[in-house]
Amino acid sequence: MGKAPCCDKANVKKGPWSPEEDAKLKAYVERHGTGGNWIALPHKIGLKRCGKSCRLRWLNYLRPNIRHGGFSEEEDNLISSLYISIGSRWSIIAAQLPGRTDNDIKNYWNTKLKKKLLGRCKESQASGSPSSSQESMVSQNYEGLPRGLSASALERMQLHVQLHGLQGSLSLLNEPALWHKFQNLGNRVLSIQHDSTNADESVQRLTETSSTMESLPSQPEFDELSSFVVENTLGGIETSSLNGACSTSRSMTFNMELVSFRETDGGRESEIWWAGNGIDEQLSTSSWDSTSAMKPETMFQEYLLGYDL
DNA sequence: AAGCAGCGCAACCGCTCAGGG
């Protein structure tokens, strides 16, 4: 037995919404809310539309305070940073940009922003800036990277190198023998983060991990990146425990490094990687300091209110 | 002016997850 369809496809209208349909839906939802049942809603108001279609139309177009187009430089930067950090989790990214929908951001990223950023990569490569050599280094090593590293991870790595200009650390990519060892380090750090009951405990245990780093390979690049991971993890925790906000560039850089390597763990999806590593909690309970000028906490609350009809 | 290609966006599809029975 297959999955039951969400609506009677034969009697459902598809394609663009007419102004009349929009008006009906808008009027009803503004007056009565969705009643927590999108499937039943179109029948109630006499729309020959699928409930999912109604929901999408409301969330992406009819909902109050929606903004379309005209993305600012700050929004560009925030989207880029978040994408590099967490990938294509558009709903989470949208939660940081009040008035923007996940669909809008997804479209904007795929059609404009990605090209804009990669364009910058090419420009800087042509001009021979420091980041260009790193970017080309990563490109040259794509072939040698372990199978299973997704295109998304590669893309994010490339963008990461471009945006953060991480000096030195990515030379680790020239040492395939270190990949799995680094992955083990990442696992240790994350399990500490996950298992610890509070920030103080995490800091204590991560400090211990840092002090036992000599048990790991002695290549300078590996030491540098290992320290980088632990330091940035500590930085994130300390910042969070002090003011409830994560340290954007550092935490995101940390997560970027780990996700890149985690995805080399053949067979396990990157989705598993994110489970329990705290990023979701960070995203849902605090905000990124790069947006402090935009008062993100207030904006996030406004966004939630916008959805919670 | 017509044809074509590329782009941007709205909408759809199919999947996962959570909650209730």
Add this chain to the structure above:
DNA sequence: ACCCTGAGCGGTTGCGCTGCT
């Protein structure tokens, strides 16, 4: 514990618009 249903999400598609030849 299992099944069913609905919500939500990310990926993909299709269509209209625009600019170029």
